[in-house]
Amino acid sequence: MRSRRGVLKAAVVGAGAVAAAGVGPGAARADERRCAAPVFVLVHGAGGNSYGWAPVLAELGLRGHKAIAVDLPGHGRGAYFPVSYQSPQDPEALRSEPSPLGKVTLDDFAEHVVGVVRRASRLGAVVLVGQSMGGVTLNAVANRVPELISHLVYASAYCATTGHASAARLMATPEASTSALFRMARVETPPELGVNRANWRSGDPAFFAAAKEALAADRPDAEVRALLATLEPDESAAIATADCRGIPEKWGRVPRTFLRFTWDRAIPLALQDLMIREADAATPGNRFRVRSLAAPHVGPRDAAVWADELELAAGACR
Template sequence: MLNQPTFILVHGAFANSFSFAPLQAELALLGHRSVAVDLPGHGFEATFPASYQAPQDLAALAGEPGGIEGVTLADNAARVIDVLERAKRNGPTVLVAHSRGGITATAVANARPDLVDRIVYVSAWCPVDLEVGGYYAEPEMADVDAGALTADPTALAALKRAFAADLTDDEFRTFLSTFQPDENLDAGTSADRAQATTWGRIPRTYVRLAADASVPPAVQDRMIREADALTPNNPFDVRTLEGSHLRWLVRPIPAAELLADLAGF
């Protein structure tokens, strides 16, 4: 087993390690180790004030202290680096990031490329030419309407269209029940974008989600092009999964098979 890689799974915004449970089960059934990381202030470190529960008191919630207060991108990277250092004792590592988790994965790869044998972005932010906020102002993101995580039916409908249009309402609501109310939105600076001399020497895969309406395929493809231009001798290995931003986590067999195929590098 020492020659088999360990998959290190990094979640996106408002999510946590819980969302990877179905994928981890499928990876295990294919004979692969995996570790789902809770970034600081997530999972059982999250804060769920009484004002967040039903009935919600949004005015009170706005003033509640949260466990994620003060957490930075550097803190996220340090958490993942600690996990990678321990996993590396058992053999190769594959760092897999989803959505906003790609920002953390990129920062990790910039800081400690020696700990990562392959990096996999699954419709994840891989900032190269711009900081993440800059991409939101570009034409590729013009039609994105992410809604909001509230009890308002109109906002929830917009959220479902953006993240899970191809899931059932029950699947969508079940996934939402794993989300948490607070998020660290530190996306770093230009120094945290992909760096050719560190991040750029790691073999990498980008898994496109073909029906993603929150990180549209045009944005995914733009980041792939920019990364390949940065390190033309180490381009992305590009794969595609059908489905929305969340489908691969709710119905994970195709994703598990894809990751298993990458295990041999």
């Protein structure tokens, strides 16, 4: 049996009903917005930051699109790197050093992204994209401002609906039991710190092998080391356990695509399919548009593949 704490930590990876019929002016404006020129808003996963989207941003820009990559609160420029995480590391202190991310909540994430979406919606039709734990934020934002979002794209991302309330509960299902995340050692922090912590700078070969399997098993070692160097050690433990169910009358109004990564060993294919089924059951009149890609958890290696898929999602209403 996996411990509850182990499931919660594994849910954090360092690393998305038709509305009641109505055709009034508000509905017409929403339809017009959905078919306008797209603005892509990209949301990273746990331990990530906007830098991870850099190749995709560049490709979308070269194709003439507007695109924004978000740094969630406590990430990117606002990231916290424990003193004990630096070189030389202090493994004992790393287990207990406090982090400001311990106070960050899903409401903080949602409020920040809603602000970005509001501004982006003045430029065009917002296509909101989330990878991995970024799906939790997608649900929370779509529950708040569905009228401002043209399309939701879940890139092998957590999408909780009526069946399971949080990413942690999804990771406790039988469909998640083969996840390589359970084999990746985490820094054992006390619950009162409020963070899940990963030592991406670990020199342990076993940790590197497990991280590579979970995130990017198809990449050469040098590429995986470069990937790990961009990840941040801390994530708020509250994100994985937050109730992030999509509300059918709100989130469920927005057209959505699921990018199904068939090589993903962090969020296994069986779990991706479970989330798709549960979401479709919650909103049978607005089902996921599913695209299967031969990619690991971090997604396709070629930014052009990402851009192709996002363009398809943006064009779904045409």
